[in-house]
Amino acid sequence: MQRALVASFATLLTLAAASTRAVTLDQAMADPDWIGSPVQQPYWSVDGRSLYYRLKRNASPVRDLHRVDLADGRDTVVDPAAMANADGPDARFDRSRSRAAFVRNGDVFLRDVASGRLTQVTRTPQAEASPQFSADGRSVQYRAGADWFVYDIAAGVSGPAALVRAEKDPEAKKPDDLAQQQLRYFSTLRKLKADREAQKKHADEFTGGDPTRAPLPFYIGDDVKIEATSLAPDGRHLLVVTSPKSYDAGRSGKLQRFVTESGYEEQEDERTRVGRNDPAPQSLLLLDLGARKQEALALEDLPGIHDDPLKAVREENEKLKRERGAEVKPEAGSPDKKKDAKKAEKKKNDEPKARAVRIVADGEDGGGGGIAWSEDGASLAIQIRAIDNKDRWIATVDFDRAKLTAQHRLTDPAWINWDFNDFGWLKDGRTLWYLSEEGGWSQLYAKTASGKANALTHGRFEVSAPALSPDGRWFYLRANVEAPYAYDVYRVAVGGGELERVTAYKGMQQFALSPDGRQLAVLHSSSYVPAQVAVAAAEPGAAPRELTDTRTADYKAMSWLAPEIVAVPSSHTKQPIYAKFYKPRDFDASKKYPAVLFVHGAGYLQNVHLGFPAYFREQMFHNLLTERGYVVLDMDYRASEGYGRDWRTAIYRQMGHPELEDLIDGVHWLEKNASADPQRVGLYGGSYGGFMALMAMFRAPEVFKAGAALRPVTDWAQYNHEYTSNILNTPQLDPIAYERSSPIEFADGLRGALLIAHGMIDDNVLFEDSVRLYQKLIELKKDNFELAGYPLERHGFVHADAWLDEYKRILKLFEANLK
Template identity: 80%
Template structure:
């Protein structure tokens, strides 16, 4: 055996025993309970005197609910007895702020703020959602599934606010020709029919005027499915989102489980592949609950709704098909035999065709994620997205004419961001606010419908999660205004003005404004401190008061190597590429070091920031690599979040190419600034990072000598629709984009050493991806690769044994090929 390899293996075997290291590999990959769980889902009590948060139990996935009393600082777990008087998250307040309502354990409660009295409104097994007070404060409205209920606070009576049935109206059936003949023959039948109809109308009219009666049902037809509903606070209107019943979701495969409790193989359905079928188009129906009328809200007047934004893409692909001799008679639509009349007719159809839309993607469990009512119920705004991903509209509703009125259109030749789409109504019930990327960066705007928009924030940074204070004077939001990697809470006056910094923590993950608007609770972290809870004055200027420190003594005793955030010059863009750089404590510029690049997953996420990383295990692994003589670079390549629209969409129809250019720039930076040996460079990453590892090894084999592709996408035609169609369109329409973006197309370029590791029950990036690539490499006669399969892991590994096995293999790969 080669002496260098023997030395590497000896190093590997003693890896967990070196006394001077910050952490061993076994500890880094162990259950993170040894670190201490991060604080999760913090929220205020409705009186603003306490804060609640969730914390995972040690050795279990169970989360305990904690309550911190701000006056005394005491922190206690809410046990079953105390739960009876606990508040729930996302409380809704009435307009006088004398009552608050919330959902706890699936049931609805009301808290009287003057005396603290708690009233349980429901006690049923069906979960409830979306509590809101009526505009006059006399009732509490809430939802179960897509059905809305109203609870009369004074009378203590609860009942349906509306009855909507996806059925045909049983009384709307018209008689056939035989029935009409009978009515013409027999006057007695006509009398009975007239009397029956009169009784029905009398009953309906009487029921409308009797507030103690259940509402009359609306029949919206048996050809639709109710996707979401939203009730106006004044109780006068209900918006219903529908889709065609029986919409074909597309063919799904079967995911196979081999290690099971039963001892037999088991199967579950996989998700639909991209382009196998588009999501169901949605339509809008406005129900007038007072007049008992229903109106369809047509989309025809939305600007751009009749455009064909993919026309040039379609023509490019059709041209390539003809050049390759793949076009068929059916493809030759411009054939002379079609005639001029046919061309005119096609052009006319294109001009009148309405694009399919959805009412945003987060309308889960019958909720209206893209629907916003003003507090008085007199104004309604709806967010609408084109299924082709190129347009987002925010439209208000003209109730008198039952029409949509466009208030803002955001269009993008690449794709509309799935983040930064918040919107709503200000406390004045007449001003619409929204977040838009129209300048290239997500910023906050406000406008009175029909008027001109006012930019409340501006700059080359991103804002998100706007929350208006109870008095309507301020918007609080999260932004990276100081630097792309530093996130803090800020505020801006609702009328516009200076963006004021509230926190100076550089790593605020989330915040919650107290009910009275005077305090701000923040979840904040740092590179080696998981999220903790703190509180400070809402006006800022003072240091926050820390309420938690969940780290274990063992973890706090460790000394860590803080990564430096550096700016890598780009050879392809004016913007630098932000990256985390790790180097040995005893770094010697006169030496040459092997280098490793880490490639984060998800594509559109941000890993170069000042806070606790999602990849905390990998961060510890990078420290270990530096202790073994490596330099490590972790880059926010193009496609990453936090750097604006152009950085995000650089990969449109071209995944894997701009990012690879950035990684190669990272190698050049390491060689120039960190004494890295450009002949000894490896990389690794999971999911999108695994995809990029493959692209690097296949397309730049002379730059990267070894790589570990973890749970990688190998062929984008096999991934899901929601993510992939945004970036690459549909594979049937745009095969060019898939061909240039799928690693399996470039597999013949592999020269270096490759490790493929994949969970066999991964229901995100399917295990089939790695199996198919394995077959391709077999056919290409490649032999410098291995595949590690994990029978009990999904996309994100959860078992410490699997983590350790995977990272032992990664370390061995680098030691064997880069040392």
């Protein structure tokens, strides 16, 4: 069966390799519509008989919704009339799986599985989200903003389930001295007040006891901001995540736009820089909806929350300041006052402080990601992350005592991965499952509240996207078991056991289980085939059925050079450095070739894999370079995704150093194995790859003779907080890490030819990053460098003419300096 699986996809590979003509630079950088759009966001219909997916229209930004009838394979675009009966993504089923609820166009719908009858639950201007079924299956719960509503299926009536207001309770206002005096003086006022209170008590009794009435709001104070809310399926509790309302978000700059429709220059706010203010700390509030009580869930008992994981870093930086003769401000006041102040400060510092935390939420609509209820609503788990990035906790809630109970702590002296944070409950509602890197690789674990954690998967590979089958027997997941660069669907029993391979694509990107759990929708690709969708039985060895091939005839007619995946020996680690190697078709080992290294972006990203790369233009450019007589190496340097925790965290407090060691190892490999001329080596990359191009040109000028740094970070103190503080802490606390990691500190090392290219309205890596470095190079009296600015481009270029201009400059740089 596995042979059949491989053979079914071989036709796509054969077509991709059809040899007719080579790519030109104009075509490689053209609008990618000529390739054919990739399939996006596949999901099942509620009845499992159809598959939906999104596909971009040719020469249009519009993405149509397609529906494939699996009985006859008919693929149709869902038009406006048909949309009225279409299912939406991420459908939630009741416990009997007889009904499903989903959101489409911001409204909630309910589908009966057996009859197919569709009921529109809401039709409102605001967007509803997070539909779920009540524990008894009689109603659908959903959220609008911070408030929760419930739709009674039998009665066909919607109403509020829980209303939360970040305001003071207007009824809780106590009379001041003057008002108390007035009541003491005048019996008529006392009578009027007593009548009002009696009427309110009567109304509250009926409101609380009459289920047909809307509940009264909860007032949680006007000093907080509501970040997220989550309703228990049994309707008894609401969890509220809050942050201080007055929290200062920090100063941000202004991004300047020069080419505008108005004809006038325009400005927009930039993001806040790292360390200019930490993310707002968050707190947890548990609302008992029946008893109308609210209690804070204290975080002080989480294990390790009083630790100071940055103590040694702080001391190292303070020591360096003293060694550099940093000015020490004289203390004010008399000797006795100074002594008393020191004692008070020491006592204050010796007191254990709870570190600030945030809830690991999904971020898009403000709820859900860090909060998991069991299906019956009797169990609640919350994922909590320290703002200093060193700890992640999963805690359950004791409703009777309104207390958190820690179930799992993941701690890392570097930083907790922003991936691999999935967690939830098994069908029994009492067993937690979660992903953890605690053993060095992301693996799947299960744990009862009072028991020991059980590792369901084991090995030197990464597990992600676990999905529990509807019958609760299996976990299906994405993993690179065969090799770091080969991803497929695997499954493992919920009790543990053998990890079974389900697909054999090696370039599997995403999967979705059918509503009955018997089939998989698989999004897959290969080096030159963009994402396509297939269906297969959800069991090992099943042959897939391909549903799409969206490539154009022009693209299929191209002749592509298959990249060879090689393991470059590392001079600094036991693990090899995996890389894609491209060489001329007429490669002659007796000749010497100029060499180019491509450096992928993001840092934590994997580009050495068997799927269609995010850098598909760059891959075509590598084909063109080999046609012109270059050898090309594309490396997953240390920091890259897919190789375990140690590979990821090697760059902690020293960005640009381990990665440069790996790139230099790549140059040595090319010299030894690909006849590369070590005197004619260049490199290029964008974003993190641009940062690395600068580090290579500045810190290893004897190795790299020419480099193109595209949209590069030049000073990490200018980048955002969320990404940078994970790896380098903050510049106020750890200036050492920023000094050793920022290219602008090493700019004097430039010897070769440098191209800097940057979108001028880039709101990720700001254009001023490149401008500041440009000024530094001017002051250092360097030559043979240039800055190309693109007035209408942000971080990811979207206009073909800008892509072409940028890569013409890169090609010219290499041709002039490496040939």
